[in-house]
Amino acid sequence: MSFLSRIMVLKSKAHFNTGAGGRLPGAPDPMIFEGTRKATGGQARNRIAIMIGAFTVVYCIIGGRLVQYGMTAPQTVASIMRADNTVASRPDILDRNGEILATDVRTVSLFAEPHKIVDPDEAVELLSTVLPDIDTKDIYRKLTHKSHFQWLRRQLTPKQQSEILALGIPGIGFRPAKRRFYPSGPVAAHLVGYVNIDNRGVAGMERYLDMQGLADLAELGMTTANAKLEPVKLSVDLRVQNIVHDVLVTGMQSYKAIGAGAVVLDANTGEVLGLGSMPDFDPNNPADTIDRATKSDMNRVSGGLFEMGSTFKAFTSAMALDSGKVSMNDTFDARRPLYIGGFTIHDFHATRRILSVTDVFVHSSNIGSAKMADVVGIAGHQEFLTRLGLLTRLQTELPEVATPSQPKVWKKITSMTVAFGHGVSTTPLQTAMAAAALMNGGKLIQPTFLPRTAEEADENAVMVLKPHTVEDMRTLFRANVVDGSGRRADTPGLLVGGKTGTAEKVVHGRYSNSVRFNAFLAAFPINDPKYVVMVVIDEPKVAHQGCGVTAGCNAGIMAGEIIRRSAALLGIKPRFGADGTALLESY
Structure with missing residues (x-):
């Protein structure tokens, strides 16, 4: 039998079926054989289940993180921080209204x-x-x-x-x-001031805020938008401020002056209601509008020192009357010039007669004022001006405040020339402050740019004059507007009082009679003064119609215009008739 035939016989004998009916008697349980395909399918299912589980876990983690990020406050992760954290916020500045x-x-x-x-x-x-x-090369x-x-x-x-x-x-x-x-632009530029590119105060009340601690808060990051700062209210009335600015602009142009300034002061509280200085600038764009040649950023009212001319005669008269050595009934001989120390003192409008105290004031007599100062004496004169705050730096919030200058040694000639406004340089704001003391009952009150009540002012006020001196000075102020050089400042019904000052400026070391600094010091209503107005104009060149270039013909007119336009806004009602009860009627 061949090998192949033997194999076929053995195979037929070994054949069996897996069913119960096909099992040989006495044979053991059949073995179960699983193929390769079946084993591979099971492994694939296991791997799919693992992958599904893994993806489920990953997506759950991603979803959880997204929820976490959505509920977490935003964090700054950029290299450049938000503006609120880098540029300091500043409080709003408001006027009194x-x-x-x-x-x-x-x-x-x-x-x-x-x-x-x-x-x-x-x-x-x-x-x-x-x-x-833009500068293309720089860019x-x-x-x-x-x-x-x-x-x-x-x-x-x-x-x-x-x-x-x-x-x-x-x-x-x-x-x-x-x-x-700055919504008002140049209108309140010198008063409010301005800031630099980093929002830090450079001048005016903006700088004052930084000096009060705002700059330190900014350094600590406590002036961001999240820390809202309370607005700062000033004593200034924007309506009055607009009037002051408009009058100064018009006056400076009309009289071809190189500068001008004005301040409106509450005589009983020291509050500054309006302050302007010309030339000015736009605080919204100071770099392009500040003129270094004309010093347009200089506040002439508080930071400029000037010889105030004949307005100082008001203080000379008050000094003489307050000393008790001079009364309203006294007279002074002004028939001849006064010669002293090689100098000659004469009157600009010489009357060449004996003058009463009222005449000395109304006719602005240099001779009479010099003799008044001589009666009081050098020490008394210096002490009185110091008492009125005219020789020391005034205390107020505005940073731009100049310190007055005076001769190192006071001699007799010094006292006499200071009596009519030469030899001592002070600021217009200080002059207005001292004038307020002559009008408000004798109280020297430091000026303020923040709201202040009369009670708060009285707490720090210093009595510098006797009551009878104040009454006499009100009489003199009114007489000068009715009969003297201040006539053009008078406003019907408002009882304006005032004193002019025409000072010769020093040119090349000598006083020039053609270069002048003019001022007008006013108060109203003079029967019970509420406000003091000080106007100055530097080097006016054009004369007013029918007038010259003296103070009454420019500074006085400007002061009268400010008073006329602002009186109603300040609550001052016109009074007509002898007792003030008459009314104007038009038909």
């Missing part, structure tokens, strides 16, 4: 990331289409710098931002910022 004088507005600043700039030349060319005034230098950040332009307008965005320059971005905005 709540009108906004200064506030923060949101703006944007343009920056570049030089390492992301593709084509600096193209970027400069495109930017110049929106910002034609190109910044765009090719090795740093990762460069400022290109601070405080853009929304229109500029939109146009630059439309250019689509890579590496150019915007950063939110704050800008100080």
Whole structure:
């Protein structure tokens, strides 16, 4: 039998079936054989289950983190912090009636990331289409710098931002910022002041706020938008301030002067209701509007020192009357000039007669004033002016305050010339403060730019004059407006009183009779003075119609205009007739 036949026989004998009916009697249980395909299928199912589980876990983690991030407060992770954390906020500045004088507005600043700039030349060319005034060389230098950040332009307008965005320059971005905005522009520039590019106070009440601790809070990061600062209210009345500014602008142009200034002061509280200085500037854009040649950023009212001329005769008269050595019934011989120490003192409007105290004041006699000072004496004269605060630096919130100058040694000639306003230089604001003491009952009250009640003013007031002196000075002030050089300041029904001052300025070491500094010191209503108005005009060149270039013909007219326009706003009602009860009627 062949090998192949034997194999076929053995195979037929070994054949069996797996069913119970096919099992041989006494044979053991059959073995179960699983094929390769079945084993592989089971492993695949296990792997799929593991993968599903893994994906489920991953997605659960991602979902959980998304929920966590959604519920967590935003965190700043960029290298450039938000504007609120880098540029300090400032409180709004308001006038006494709540009108906004200064506030923060949101703006944007343009920056570049030089390492992301593709084509600096193209970027400069495109930017110049929106910002034609940029320095192209400087911008190109910044765009090719090795740093990762460069400022290109601070405080853009929304229109500029939109146009630059439309250019689509890579590496150019915007950063939110704050800008100080002054709605009134130049109207209250010297009073409110201005800030620098970093929103820090540079001058005026803006600087005062920083001096009171605002700058320190900004350094500590406590002046962000999240820490809202209470607005600061000033004593200034924006309506009066507008009047003062308008009169100064008109007067300076009309009389071709190089400067002018005015202040309206509450005689009983020391509150400054309006203060202006010309030339001025726009605090919204100080860098471009401040003229260094004319010193337009100089506050002439509080920071300028001037010889105040004949307005000082008011203080000379008050000194003589208060000393008790002179009374209203006394007279002084002004028939001849006064010769002393090689100098000659004469009257500008010489009457060449014996003058009463009222005549000395009304005719503005230099001779009579010098003799009054001589009666009091050098020591008494110096002490009185110091008592009225005219020789020391006044205390107020405004940082721009000058210290008066006086001769190192007072001699007899010094006292006599100071009596009519030469030899001592002080500020117009100090002069107004001292004049208020002559009108309000004899109380010297330091001026303030913050609201103050009469009771608060009385707590720090110093009595410097006797009651009878005040009454006499009110009489003299009114007489000068009715019959003297202050006639053009009179306003019907408002009972204005005042004193003119025409001072010759020093030119090349000598007094020049053609270069003058004019002033007018007024109070109203004179029967019970509520307000003091001080107006100065520097080097007027054009004469008023039918008048000259003396103080009564320019500073006096300007003071009268301020009083006429502001009296009603200040609550002063006109009074007509002998007893003040008459009314004006028109038909």
